[in-house]
Amino acid sequence: MSVADKLTARLPVLGDRGERKDVVAVVKLHGVITPTPSPLARGSINLAGLESALTRAFGHERLKAVALQINSPGGAPTQSGLVAERIRGLADEKNVPVLAFAEDLAASGGYWLACAADEIFAHRTSMVGSIGVISGGFGFTGLLERFGIERRLHTAGANKSRLDPFSPEKPEDVEWLKKMHGQLHELFVAWVRERRGERLTDSEDLFTGDVWLGQKALDLGLIDGLGSLRQVIEQRYPDAEIAVAEPKKPLLARLGLGAPAAASAVLDAVSTKAAWSRYGL
Template identity: 80%
Template sequence: MSVTDKLTSRIPGLADRGDRKDVVSVVKLHGVITPQASPLTRGAINLSAVESALTRAFDHDRLKAVALLINSPGGAPTQSGLVAERIRQLADKKGVPVLAFAEDVAASGGYWLACAADEIFAHRTSLVGSIGVISGGFGFTGLLERFGVERRLHTAGENKSRLDPFSPEKPEDVEWLKKLHSQLHELFVTWVKERRGDRLNAGDELFTGDVWLGAKAVELGLIDGVGNLREVLAERYPDAEIAVAEPKKPLLAKLGIGAPAASLLEAVSAKATWARFGL
């Protein structure tokens, strides 16, 4: 609730005026889902970054619904889960419907976020799905030797240096990673089934990591309809005021200042995540 609304609500006669419009809040969830943001990337989604926007979005006293405008190729599974769970906590507390709208892509963790909504819509050209788990890296086993660099690695615990990029890859480490992926994938599938329920119209082929365009996603039950935010909200809530809740940015992020090397690596990683979907 804004300061003006709080003051108005305490003045007899003003709080009951009939000219106060209902509100539909819009929260933009744009970017790669990552624990850390970078000034060089196209935005980033994590609980710390979006908490303020989500809180403000659900705080209106005349709130009719909250719309999530999603454009994300995915990213960190933990942050996907934390943000989605926070959306559900706020929605259940407020007792309002949540609508998700996919733009270019709502894939992997981006689709995880969309499933926090009660209904999901997408453009006919949107990419939706990618219900799977992926991780990647590089191997530099010969690089140090080539430049005459000796690496010294000391650990306590036989598995502490698993998947070290400067050591030869071990089959047992790859097997461990695959098991971890399987567990995360199972959690993802469970979340989708829990949120989409009987609306899902296909079997295990939904969970192979594939993506589909909007119309096919409707057919499979991954989303509820083809449409954009303006169309759907105008039809559902024609008299409501649209209020966009923007997250508060840290001062350094506003100035575009960050650690150059780390920011560059994060930007490359984010670009690779978008590139998996041709974006």
């Protein structure tokens, strides 16, 4: 038998409907949640990049459920909301259950995504939660002075240059940022309460931004059970096959081209590493 014949023999027979099985589609939500793509292996999560995978996942003819395989330290709140809302829209349209599975981490925006599911599962060592808001940056005013660099900034609008990293930090700007954080935190809490409902406990620590391992997350009502994706799917849908829905890659990415500029890549790498490092990963 030739190599081509051996490969062909391994392919499924498309016309044989008698052998077709029910399907549980898996969508991988791995990486930092950001509107910009990442050059790193851990990748990034945003609606533009996931649209094709979500469409494929919910488009299977014999679909029994969709599983979200989550490994994310969070990131941009808007992209978290957009992806979660798209998942809910497709789930309601197709009338199929959605199950979320936390791997190493489903924190902050990663947990926001998990709440798009009807049920959430985690490994006993998974880190879950971090229901809060954070932002960070650097101040370069001392660096400019050291090298004798003059900062020239011209604006129209009193608040246009808020939190400019090359200007001294102003207390009123910090207060403005804290109010913005507070509003985003309220939206996050409301989403979790909407999706988790009475499964949540009344713990005072629930919305402090803390993160917990699997069993504690279960005790708090943040998840519904302990177990891996394969374990739970095999128990729930023993006759179904698991089909991973991969997003379409842009042509340049498939050719290995279109990498970002070196300086941008370095900054992206530092930012991504910092997001994971907050959880020891």
